[in-house]
Amino acid sequence: RGLKVRYNLKGDLVAEDLLFAPSVVSAATEIHGKGELLQTTQRLVRQALDRMEEMQVAEGATLAADLTSRASRLQQLVEAIRERVPQMVSGYRKSLEGKIRDWKLDALMPPERLALEVSMFADRSDVTEELVRIESHLAQVRAAFAGGGEVGHKLDFLAQECGREINTIGSKSQSADISGLVVQFKEELSRIREQLQNLV
Known part of the structure; x- marks a missing residue:
């Protein structure tokens, strides 16, 4: 409306009219020839893919460190249950x-x-077998991270197995202390499974 009044323009004026007016929008640099356009496009795509890969590697390292720390916490809880x-x-x-x-x-x-x-x-109330199986699963988690590569589905499976074992321990427990540790284990395991959704 301001432009219509300022320049005494007639009719309706919309944003599209400005885009198609000569010299309003122009490329910063002009690319001559299809070959140069293709090379430039390929270079930019390569740069974008390289940057994306760098970001994925950095995110994966952060995630691995977090999951390893949480697996260590699960191991501590297993040891605390065994002691009680x-x-x-x-x-x-x-x-x-x-x-x-x-x-x-x-x-x-x-x-x-x-x-x-x-x-x-x-x-x-013996939970020795369940504790041994959880420790085996946690050892496999550490081995999966050490081996590298695609680990998301394997870790998700191991988390499910740990969940089954800790549920059995919870159902056998006749101790408030052990029941409290089982709850802590489940909470930590739930956080791990949430993080794993970024890997699977």
Whole structure:
């Protein structure tokens, strides 16, 4: 509207009219011949692809460092769970002994029977196999990063397997401490799986 008033122009004036007016838009440099245009285009595409590859490598390195750190945290949680399993069994024994005393069932629960009950509890709540399998999966995660190449799908599979094992540990746990560690493990694993979506 300002241009219409300033230059006393008639009719409707739209942005497209300005683009098609002579000398309004011009190339900064003029490329002569199709061969030169092709070479310039190829050079620019190569530069763009090289830059994109550099960015992907840098992003991959950052992601690998983050995932490796998180896998180390999972290993620490596995070790913490393993340390607390004997405490869970001894806690069960003390709890059972306390109930026997409180309910005055000493005559009905001789020491051999108590030992058997504790042994059966220990068997039911044993998570050794699950912990060993998780550690095996975490070792494979470290090996995958060390080997390089495409690792996204493999890591996603290993994360799923770790999830299955930690769920089993959670269902067997009779300890608030172990249950808390299981929750921490699941939270960390969830963050790992979110990061892995950038790789698969």
